Amino acid sequence: MPTEAPTRTQRTGLIPLLIVGSTVAALVAVGLLTITGADRPALIVVRVLTESAAVVTIGSLLLAAFLVPPQESGTLAAHGYAALRTAGFAALVWTLGAVLSVPFTVAEALGQPVTALLYVKTDEGTQLDLSVLVQVVGLVEQAKAWMITAVVVALLALGCRLVLSWGWTAVLFFVSVFALVPVAVTGHSSGGGSHDVATDSLLYHLIAAALWVGGLIALLAHGRRGGDHLALATTRFSKIALVCWVVMAASGVVNAWVRLPLDQLLSSDYGLLVLGKTIALVVLGVAGYFQRERSVKQVVATGSGRSLLKLAGVEVLLMFVTIGLAAALSRTPPPVEGRVLPSTVELRIGYDLPGAPTLARLLFEWRFSLVFGTVFLALAALYAVGVWRLRKRGDAWPVGRTIAWISGCLTVVFATSSGVGRYAPAMFSVHMEAHMLLSMLAPVLLVLGGPVTLAMRALPTAGKGNPPGPREWVLALVHSRVARALTNPLIALALFVGSFYGLYFSGLFDAALDYHWAHLVMNAHFILVGYTFYWPVIGIDPSPNRLPPLGRLGLLFASIPFHAFFGIVLMSSQTVIGDNFYRSLGLPWVTSQLEDQRLGGGIAWAAGEVPLIVVMVALLVQWARSDSREARRSDRRADADGDADLVAYNAMLRKMSGKD
Numbered sequence: 001m002p003t004e005a006p007t008r009t010q011r012t013g014l015i016p017l018l019i020v021g022s023t024v025a026a027l028v029a030v031g032l033l034t035i036t037g038a039d040r041p042a043l044i045v046v047r048v049l050t051e052s053a054a055v056v057t058i059g060s061l062l063l064a065a066f067l068v069p070p071q072e073s074g075t076l077a078a079h080g081y082a083a084l085r086t087a088g089f090a091a092l093v094w095t096l097g098a099v100l101s102v103p104f105t106v107a108e109a110l111g112q113p114v115t116a117l118l119y120v121k122t123d124e125g126t127q128l129d130l131s132v133l134v135q136v137v138g139l140v141e142q143a144k145a146w147m148i149t150a151v152v153v154a155l156l157a158l159g160c161r162l163v164l165s166w167g168w169t170a171v172l173f174f175v176s177v178f179a180l181v182p183v184a185v186t187g188h189s190s191g192g193g194s195h196d197v198a199t200d201s202l203l204y205h206l207i208a209a210a211l212w213v214g215g216l217i218a219l220l221a222h223g224r225r226g227g228d229h230l231a232l233a234t235t236r237f238s239k240i241a242l243v244c245w246v247v248m249a250a251s252g253v254v255n256a257w258v259r260l261p262l263d264q265l266l267s268s269d270y271g272l273l274v275l276g277k278t279i280a281l282v283v284l285g286v287a288g289y290f291q292r293e294r295s296v297k298q299v300v301a302t303g304s305g306r307s308l309l310k311l312a313g314v315e316v317l318l319m320f321v322t323i324g325l326a327a328a329l330s331r332t333p334p335p336v337e338g339r340v341l342p343s344t345v346e347l348r349i350g351y352d353l354p355g356a357p358t359l360a361r362l363l364f365e366w367r368f369s370l371v372f373g374t375v376f377l378a379l380a381a382l383y384a385v386g387v388w389r390l391r392k393r394g395d396a397w398p399v400g401r402t403i404a405w406i407s408g409c410l411t412v413v414f415a416t417s418s419g420v421g422r423y424a425p426a427m428f429s430v431h432m433e434a435h436m437l438l439s440m441l442a443p444v445l446l447v448l449g450g451p452v453t454l455a456m457r458a459l460p461t462a463g464k465g466n467p468p469g470p471r472e473w474v475l476a477l478v479h480s481r482v483a484r485a486l487t488n489p490l491i492a493l494a495l496f497v498g499s500f501y502g503l504y505f506s507g508l509f510d511a512a513l514d515y516h517w518a519h520l521v522m523n524a525h526f527i528l529v530g531y532t533f534y535w536p537v538i539g540i541d542p543s544p545n546r547l548p549p550l551g552r553l554g555l556l557f558a559s560i561p562f563h564a565f566f567g568i569v570l571m572s573s574q575t576v577i578g579d580n581f582y583r584s585l586g587l588p589w590v591t592s593q594l595e596d597q598r599l600g601g602g603i604a605w606a607a608g609e610v611p612l613i614v615v616m617v618a619l620l621v622q623w624a625r626s627d628s629r630e631a632r633r634s635d636r637r638a639d640a641d642g643d644a645d646l647v648a649y650n651a652m653l654r655k656m657s658g659k660d
Contacts, residue, residue, distance in 0.1 A: 043101075043104040043105075043108065046097055046100050046101055046104060047097075047101065049093065049097050050093075050094060050097025050098060050100075050101060053090045053091070053093035053094040053097060054090075054094050054176075054179070054180065054210060054214075055209070055210045055213045055214035055217065056086070056087070056090035056214055056217055056218070057087045057090040057091045057094055057153075057156070057176050057214070058173070058176045058177060058180075058210045058211065058214040058215075059210070059211070059213065059214020059215045059216070059217050059218035059219075060083040060084070060086045060087035060090065060214070060217075060218045060221070061083070061084070061087045061160075061169065061172055061173040061176050062173060062211060062214065062215050062218060062240075063080070063083045063215065063218035063219065063221075063222055063233065064076060064080040064081075064083040064084045064087070064169050064173075065080075065166065065169045065170040065172075065173045066170070066173075066236065066473070067215075067218070067219070067222075067232075067233040067236050067237055068080050068083070068222065068229050068232070068233050068467075069229060069232075069467030069468055070165075070166035070468075074165050074166050074167065075164050075165055075166070076164055076165070076166060076169060079222060079225060080166075080169070081164070082221075082225060083218055083221070083222065084160055084163070084169060084172075085160065086218070086221065087160050087172070087176070088157050088160030088161050091153050091154075091156045091157035091160060091176075092157050094153045094157075094179075095150050095153045095154045095157060098146050098147075098149045098150035098153060099146075099150045101143075101146040102137060102143050102146045102147055102150070103117055105140060105142050105143045105146060106136055106137055106140050106143045109140045109142075109143070110136065117136075141186045142183065142186040144186075145182035145183045145185070145186040146182075146183060148182045149179055149182050149183055152175065152178070152179045152182075153176075153179050155175075156172060156175055156176055156179065159172050159175070160172060167476065167480065170473075177207055177210070177211075180203075180206050180207060180210060181203065181517070184199070184202050184203055184206050185199055185202075185203070185515070185516070185517035194346075194350055194351060195350045195516060196349070196350035196351065196367075196516045197254060197350070197370060199516050199517065200369070200370035200371050200520075201251040201252075201254040201370055202251070203371070204247050204248075204250075204251035204370065204374075205247075205248055205251040205252055208243075208244040208245075208247040208248045208251070209244070209248055211240060211244050212240075212241050212244035212245065212248065215237050215240060215241065215244075216237070216241065219233060219234060219237050229467060232467055251370075254370070344584065344585065344586060345426065345585050345586075345587070348514070348581070348584065348585060349425040349426055349516075349585075350516060351367060351422075353422070353423065353426060353587070355589070356589035357419065357423045357427065357430055357589075361419045361423075362418065362419035362420050362423065362430070363418065363419060364418075364419065365418070365419040365422055366417055366418050366419065366422070367417065367421065367422045368417045369413075369416040369417045369421060371416075371520055372412055372413065372416040372417070372520075372523060373413050373416060373417045376409040376410075376412045376413055377409065377413060379409055379451075380405070380406050380409040380410070383402070383405050383406070383409075383449065383451065383454065384402075384406075385458075386454045386455065386457075386458035386459075387402055387454065387458075389458045390454075390457060390458055395457065397454065397457075400448075401448065401449050401450050401454075401540060402449070404445045404446075404448035404449045405445070405446060405448075405449025405450075405451065406449075407445045408442050408443070408444075408445030408446035408448075408449060409446070411437055411438075411441055411442040411445060412437075412438065412442045412527065414437070415433075415434045415437035415438050415442065415523075416434070416438075416523060420433050420434050420437070421434060424519075425513070425516075425519055426582075426585055426587060427582075427587070427590060427596060428577065428578065428582065428593070428596050428597050428600045429596045429597070429599040429600040429603060431600065432600035432601075432603045432604050432607075433603055433607075434523070435526055435604070436603060436604060436607035438523055438526035438527050438530070439496075439499075439526040439527070439529065439530040440530065440607060440611040441611050441614075442527060442530065443527060443530030443531040443533070443534045444530075444534050444538070444611050444614050444615060444618075445614075446531060447531060447534045447535050447537075447538060447539040447540065447541070448538060448539075448540060448618060449540070450539070450540030450541050451541070452474060452478055452541035452542075453540055453541050453542075455470075455471065455474050456471065456474070456475070459471035459474070478541070478542075478544065479544065483544050484544040484545060486532040487532055487535055487536050487543050487544050487545045488545050489536060489545060489547065489551070489555050492529075492532050492533045492535075492536065492555075493533065493555060493558060493559060495529045495532065495533070496529050496530065496532075496533035496559060497559050497562035497563060497566075499525065499526075499529050500562070500563070500566040500604075501566065503522070504570075504577055505569075505577075509577055509578060510577065510578045510580070510581070513578050513581040513582075514581060533559070534615070536552070536555070537552045537555055537556055537615065537619070538552070538615055538618040538619055549619070552619060553619060556612075556615055556616075556619070560612065563604075563605075564605055566601075566604060566605075567601045567602065567603075567604040567605025567606075568601070568605060569601070570597060570598065570600060570601025570604060570605075571598045571601035571602055571605065572601075573597070573598075573601075574594070576593045576594050576597055577597060579593055582596075
C-alpha cells in the first residue's frame with residue numbers, strides 16, 4: 001500500500017487550472033471555426049474536453065511510472081499513487097468524451113443533427129431510439145475508432161483503480177499511449193494521396209504532444225502536492241519535453257507539407273491555422289525550455305515547487321491554447337484547389353508506383369518510412385553511443401556485435417523504406433520479400449548484437465538507496481513475466497510459425513490490406529515475433545528461458561518444417577489471398593494474381609535457407625566458445641587448488657584397484 005494517503009487538496013490541486021485551460025481551449029477552437037464558417041461547436045467542445053482528459057491521463061501515468069520512484073518493494077509511493085488516481089479520474093472523462101464523440105462523428109458524416117440519430121417521433125411523442133445509430137456506426141471508420149478508444153480507456157480507468165505496483169503502472173502508461181492511435185489513423189490524414197506519410201507524422205505528433213502537455217500538467221500537480229523527488233522529476237521531464245518538442249516540430253512540418261501547398265499557407269483557413277499552431281509551438285518550445293531550466297535550478301537549490309508553479313502555469317495555459325488550435329485544425333479540411341486528383345493506386349496505398357519492380361527500382365526507388373526508418377536509425381545511433389561510452393572508459397566491446405546490430409537495423413530500414421517497402425503494399429510477392437527480411441533476417445542480426453548486455457554495461461547504475469533509472473527499467477523488462485512468457489520455447493515457436501498461417505489463411509491479411517496502420521502493425525509483429533524466437537536460440541543477451549545448446553538446435557529445427565510447408569501451400573494454392581484489393585489497383589505488369597502469389601510462396605520457401613545458415617554458424621560458434629570458456633575455468637580452478645579434482649579422482653581409482 002502507499003506510504004501516505006494523499007489528501008483531497010492534493011488530489012484536486014490543479015483542477016481549477018485544468019478547468020480554465022480546457023475552457024480556454026474550447027473557446028479558441030469554437031471561435032476560430034466560427035470565423036472560418038464551420039459549424040457543430042458542440043462537437044468541438046466535446047473534442048477539446050476529450051483531448052484534455054487524454055493528455056492528463058497520459059501525463060499522470062508518465063509521472064507515476066517514470067518520473068517519481070516507487071518504494072523499494074516495487075509498490076507505488078504516496079505521490080505516485082496520487083498521480084495514478086488522477087489518471088483514473090481523467091480516464092473516466094476521456095471515456096465519456098469518446099462515447100459522446102461516436103454520435104457526433106456519425107451525425108457529421110451523414111450531414112444530420114445528432115438528435116436525428118438519437119430520437120424518433122412517435123404518436124406518443126419524441127422517444128430515445130439508438131437503433132439508427134447502431135445501424136450506421138459501423139459504416140463510419142472514425143466512429144468505430146472512437147468506440148475502440150472508449151473500450152480501451154474504460155479498461156484503463158478500471159486498471160488505475162486496481163493496480164498498486166510500479167510494473168503494472170508502466171503497462172497502463174503504454175496502454176494509454178496506444179489509446180491515441182485508433183482515432184489518429186482514421187482522421188483526415190488517413191485518406192487521399194500521401195496518407196502513409198501523413199498518418200505516420202500525425203502519430204508522432206499526437207504522442208509527443210500528449211507526453212509534453214500531460215507531463216507538464218502532472219509535474220505541476222506533483223509540485224502542488226509537495227511531492228518527494230521533485231528535482232529528479234523536473235530534470236527527467238525537462239529532457240523528455242525537449243525531445244517531444246523536436247518531434248512535434250518535425251512531424252508537424254512533414255504533415256503540413258503533405259497536406260498544404262506552400263502557396264496556400266497564407267491564402268487558406270487551413271494554412272492560417274497551421275501557421276498559428278506553428279508559432280504557438282515555437283513560442284512554447286523556446287519559452288518552455290528556458291523556464292524549465294530555471295525551474296530545475298531553483299528546485300534543486302530550494303527543494304520547493306513554488307518556482308515551478310509560477311513559471312510553468314502560464315506554459316500550461318499556452319498549451320491549452322495550442323490544443324484549441326489543434327482541435328480547430330482537425331475540424332478544417334485541407335485545401336483542394338490546385339491539387340491533381342490522385343490515381344486509384346495513390347488513394348489505396350498513398351503514392352503512385354513508377355512501373356514494374358525491376359532490381360534497380362527495388363534497390364533505389366526509396367520512400368522513407370517515418371515509423372520504422374526513424375525508429376531503427378535512432379536505435380542504431382543509441383547503440384553506437386553505448387559502444388562509444390564503453391570504449392571511452394577503456395572497456396572493450398566485440399566489433400562483430402556492433403556489425404550485427406547495425407546490419408539488423410539497416411535491414412529493417414531497407415525492408416520498409418527501399419523499393420521493397422514501396423512495392424510491398426501493392427504486390428504479394430514483394431510483400432513476402434519484406435516479410436522474410438523483417439521476420440527471418442533482421443531479428444537474427446539484432447539478437448546477435450546483444451543490446452541488453454550493452455545497455456547493462458553502458459548505462460549507469462542507480463546505486464543503493466537511489467531512485468531506479470533507465471538501467472533498472474531495462475532490467476525489469478527483461479525479467480518481467482511478459483518477457484518470460486514470450487521467450488518460453490513453446491510460446492515463441494507457436495507465435496513464430498503460427499503467424500504465417502494465422503495471418504494469411506484466416507482472412508486477416510485480406511482485411512488489413514486497405515489500411516496503412518495495419519501494415520505498420522504487421523511489420524512490427526514480424527520483427528517482434530522473430531526477435532522473441534531467435535533470442536533464446538542464438539541471443540547474446542541472457543534469456544529468461546535459457547536453453548542448453550541441444551535445446552536451441554532442437555527449437556530451430558522444429559520450426560523448419562512449418563516454414564517450408566507454408567511456402568509449399570502458397571505455391572500450390574488455387575485461392576488468391578487479397579484478390580479484391582490487388583485487382584482494384586489495376587497494375588498492368590501483374591497479369592496474374594495467382595502467379596504473383598506463387599512467386600511469393602517460392603520466396604517464402606527459399607528465403608528461410610539464408611537465415612538458417614547464419615543461425616547454424618552462430619550456434620556452432622557459441623557452442624565452441626562455451627566449451628572453451630568452460631575449459632579455461634577448469635584450468636584456473638586447477639591452478640588455484642593444485643588440481644584437487646584430478647588428485648581425488650586418481651586416489652579413487654587406486655583405491656578401487658586395491659593399490660592404495
